[in-house]
Amino acid sequence: MWLYAASSLEFNVVVETPFLMMLRPRSGTQQWVSREQYVMSPNASPVEFTDPFGNLCQRLVAPPGRFSVRTSVDIEVADAYDVAPGAPFVEVQNLPDETLPFLLPSRFCEADRFTQLSASLVGGCNPGYDQCMAIVDYIKRTVIYTPGQGQEIISACEVNGRNQGVCRDMAHLGIACCRALSIPARLVVGYLDQLEPMDLHAWFEAYVGGRWYTFDPTQNNPNGGRVAIAYGRDAADVAVYTQFGEPVELLSLDVTVERRSAPPS
Structure with missing residues (x-):
């Protein structure tokens, strides 16, 4: 489109x-x-x-x-982002060099503090894309999306302790959980068609099956109409x-x- x-x-x-x-x-x-x-x-x-x-x-x-x-x-x-159930986990030794920074804990994505939670969320899932979807499902169940109410940037640990967050906060939590499973994940900031209320939007991408895939805990469908402006480890990189x-x-x-x-x- x-x-x-x-x-x-x-x-x-x-x-x-x-x-x-x-x-x-x-x-x-x-x-x-x-x-x-x-x-x-x-x-x-x-x-x-x-x-x-x-x-x-x-x-x-x-x-x-x-x-x-x-x-x-x-x-x-x-007009819709790609989905790939079953796309496999890529072992760290086989990852492209440019994905490696997105494996590490960062200022707002404390991946080292989500090892146990992430493991508990993905039990029984095929390693890779299906694990990322289990993480997104967890965020949707536990964090209420409250657009327009997130002036303060909060970390994955902070949003996991609350019951609400903006798109950026929910993406931080998804990124931290993916990285805890050795899945590279990065924050994306840009535009989203038909977003209500209209504003800048944030989501995350995870590297599985040999490429980056889009995940957005704020949406119920694989909505396209996305314009990516900036990529980074977390919100500190993409202001x-x-x-x-x-x-x-x-x-x-x-x-x-x-x-x-x-x-x-």
Whole structure:
């Protein structure tokens, strides 16, 4: 399917402030960027680089006063994500090098503290994809999805001790449990078509059967219409903006996702 996706961020900047932005999706096997726009007002002369996870990042210094960033993209994406019951576990010694960082505990995904819980959840499951689905089922049973109520970033251990969380929190828990089983797992931030309420969205991917597969504990169906903006070990790696120095007030963050019947002309 074709989507038009846009984001608009507006800040009140007190003094010149360095920013790192992560707002540009890149073309890949699951998405193709046809056209995009990236406008800053006033212009801050950004410099772009690629981080260790392959994300497109923009480095800039925002001037004092009102500062806005507006992005839009016309993009082709899958209308449903792939599912693969029975896809096998890949032994660690056979994993691609680039998946290895996603096996380790990280700031918000304390995989070393989920060994016993994860083992208890997957008893009787075939190693690999089926184990990941058992983890997703556990999250759906025990954590109530509460969109729009997660300003504070919490870790997998914290969300496992609560009965509610936002998409990012639920993904953190899934990632930690997968890693505890030696399944590489990574956080994805992006857009999701028909999300209610509309906002940025987070889910996770796990590496089984020789490739990455999508898992989303907030959804009941393999919903497509996903635009991946950034990948990382957890939320610390995939912030759409990071500012340094004196705090900056975020005045607004608006997201739009619309279906298009045909490629942009």
